Amino acid sequence: MPRTFDDARRWARLGTDLFTGAAALDAAGLDAPSTLPGWSRKHLVAHVAANADALGNLVHWAATGERTPMYSSPQERAAGIERGAGMPAAELTAWLRRSTAELAASTAALTDTQWQSPVVTAQGRTVPADELPWMRSREVCVHAIDLGTGITFADLPDDFLAALCDDVVGKRAQEPGPALLLEATDTGASWKLPGEGEQTVLAGPLHEITACLTGRAHALTSPGGGSVPALARWL
Structure with missing residues (x-):
């Protein structure tokens, strides 16, 4: 059965809870390697926090019609992750909580018409804004596993x-x-x-x-x- 918009929103909420729960680690836990080559857990948390901010840019685009790309450039995206990976643990997890809360609030405010507004992803695809929950669900669900704290694909619906x-x-x-x-x-x-x-x-x-x-x-x-x-x- 094809996925629905409501499915994607449900999965995004579930994945967000899984990821933020798994990322609630002390400094030593966040400094430990993730399962992604070359990335610590801090890199992964920074990536997911930055992704929430980036998707928030697309939500703003859908809500206002003002062109606001996810990232200004691939280099800016990579630099943001490195900055996040260098943050103290408390500051990094606060960014994660703040960015996820702001994304949830901004998406909840979109009207049915705004959800159909075209936006452009970081890969250059033009999609309706109602694709954003699916994009977010993939990020948080898969990367909750990549943190390497014990969550597996068997924990997902x-x-x-x-x-x-x-x-x-x-x-x-x-x-x-x-x-x-x-x-x-x-x-x-x-x-x-x-x-x-x-x-x-x-x-x-x-x-x-x-x-x-x-x-x-x-x-x-x-x-x-x-x-x-x-x-x-x-x-």
């Missing part, structure tokens, strides 16, 4: 996981990669990823399928116990 798999397959199908058929043994859903070489069939629980598709650690094995073709990280 099946309907979100299925929607995320649809989204990832749609993107990966446009890029070079291995040919895969992924079958969720617990829900009966499947995804076909066109690519190079002979198709590999991977079967397992939906949460493991999602982890594999997003380039995260998973427990899937190829038929006969062989290695699973590697996928680059997504998001």
Whole structure:
């Protein structure tokens, strides 16, 4: 079943709670590595806080018609994350709380008409503003796992996981990669990823399928116990 606007808003709220709860760490905990190569947990918290501010720019655009890009440049985006990673723990988590609260308040104020206003993402895609909750839900749900505090894809709702798999397959199908058929043994859903070489069939629980598709650690094995073709990280 295709995801709905209400679904995305629900997932964004759930993911926000998961992420902010997992990020409520002391200084040593935030300084520890995340599961993303080269990033501490502080880098990841700064990224998610900055993303809330950036999406807030698009909410402002939708509400007022004033063009306000997510970021002024890729360099500014990267510099903001580095600044955040250098903040004291209390200051960083306060930024996270403030930015998420401001995003929630600004989106709650949008009218039905404003939700249909076109805005431009950081990747240059023009989308209606009602895509913003889905964009945010991906950030907070997936990065809650990337913090490495024990949250896994199994902690996320099946309907979100299925929607995320649809989204990832749609993107990966446009890029070079291995040919895969992924079958969720617990829900009966499947995804076909066109690519190079002979198709590999991977079967397992939906949460493991999602982890594999997003380039995260998973427990899937190829038929006969062989290695699973590697996928680059997504998001």
